Amino acid sequence: KAGVTQTPRYLIKTRGQQVTLSCSPISGHRSVSWYQQTPGQGLQFLFEYFSETQRNKGNFPGRFSGRQFSNSRSEMNVSTLELGDSALYLCASSLALQDYEQYFGPGTRLTVT
Amino acid sequence: AQSVTQLGSHVSVSEGALVLLRCNYSSSVPPYLFWYVQYPNQGLQLLLKYTTGATLVKGINGFEAEFKKSETSFHLTKPSAHMSDAAEYFCAVSYNNNDMRFGAGTRLTVKP
Numbered sequence: 001k002a003g004v005t006q007t008p009r010y011l012i013k014t015r016g017q018q019v020t021l022s023c024s025p026i027s028g029h030r031s032v033s034w035y036q037q038t039p040g041q042g043l044q045f046l047f048e049y050f051s052e053t054q055r056n057k058g059n060f061p062g063r064f065s066g067r068q069f070s071n072s073r074s075e076m077n078v079s080t081l082e083l084g085d086s087a088l089y090l091c092a093s094s095l096a097l098q099d100y101e102q103y104f105g106p107g108t109r110l111t112v113t
Numbered sequence: 114a115q116s117v118t119q120l121g122s123h124v125s126v127s128e129g130a131l132v133l134l135r136c137n138y139s140s141s142v143p144p145y146l147f148w149y150v151q152y153p154n155q156g157l158q159l160l161l162k163y164t165t166g167a168t169l170v171k172g173i174n175g176f177e178a179e180f181k182k183s184e185t186s187f188h189l190t191k192p193s194a195h196m197s198d199a200a201e202y203f204c205a206v207s208y209n210n211n212d213m214r215f216g217a218g219t220r221l222t223v224k225p
Binding site: 004033042043044045048056058090092100101102103104105106107 | 145147149154155156157158159162164203205207212213214215216217218
């Protein structure tokens, strides 16, 4: 069974631009969560989607948004990029809500210049 | 608010020595507890988890952890370190959803 895939793996953007990251969960998994990982703040929860609905949200500004499609694939979008948005963005999938066994993708490394 | 503290941002052991990575959580309600490992340029891999039941949990690659409610701890151990264990390890807690709170991480170095 294929694991969680994230595209692209690396991305360089300029301050003020917007970016969209994609995550394909493991087949059969319906819950997708997003995390931001930085050296300073560590791993922080962004949001979780299940059945195309955002179920939970972390403490991030409205510039960070996401969505989930009917096939459970998810995208996250960051608008008006700031230098501080440079990070590794990790996607994790699980079978359902309140399923504590999450499987992580390799991440997308975003660099904002 | 729930939080996780990992004692020691860097731990160095010799190959064959005991690995002990410390994790404490702050909550009066026992959470669900996890240990993840992250190798360079990769995502996180679940090592083991505690939800209910037996407090000694065995995971992959010879790792195990014991949930001690009285100490609010969930330390990760491995009897004999291997070079391939060198990585960053994260302790995490969750209560009733997939909103996991991670510790700051402990980088494990294994010396030959």
